[in-house]
Amino acid sequence: MDVHDGGGAVRLGVQDPWTEALAVGPWEEHGGPSQRPEPGAAARQEPDRTAVYRQVQAGEAFQEVRRRYRRFAFPAAGACLVCYLLYVTAAITAPGLMGRPVAGAVNVAMLAGLGQFAMTFLLTWAYARHARLRRDRAALELRWDTQERVR
Template sequence: MTSIDLDKGDAARRTPTPEEFAAAYASPQFQELRTRLRRFVFPMAAAFLIWYLSYVLLGAYAHDFMATEVFGHVNAGLLLGLGQFVTTFAITAAYVRFANRQLDPRAAAIRSTLEEDLA
């Protein structure tokens, strides 16, 4: 007896067995998906953490530099702090674009092999 879930559009989909999940996890397609994710996430996270740590260290130890007025009452510390927000949004946008182009199609293909239509 096959268990059935109702998914998007009321399409009946088969629920994979634990053995099928294990086989999908061990498949070359899934390993490629994980590798692509790691190749994006780890360097991006490391770069952002280094950038953030640099900002904190500059704020703690380079008071004169951070207090340098760039224009008007806006100093280097304020611009670097705002740069943290800009960097966060840029990384998020880059990840969404990467996921839409590289990860989601591969994940959908793996899922479709696990949940074949019953029709």
């Protein structure tokens, strides 16, 4: 049943406040039987959580955290993709180079493959460092502010 029919949908899913704020549209149903206010409870009603999360999402602080994330994540993902494609392209087009022995049974292809693993660990370390230094504090402050506004 729709909201205008007097009914409500049962809420299912993860209790993530951002999920509700991002997925709200005219087709969504708000509230359920368990969320209807009790008689006389108008004075202690909760603020509209969806509106709060939408305001936070549209705010400059949230946009700055997202901008910092994008400035790191997209170039890093692109660089990793290019390295991987270079490895695959070299393996296909230059088998003589990739098969050249370096030390004993170890050849260039094996070193390049191990370099892929090293690049993955390096990227993970760089991502964690970037998040810790450039985003975590701002995101935590934003989260605290949002939780205070929702209460």
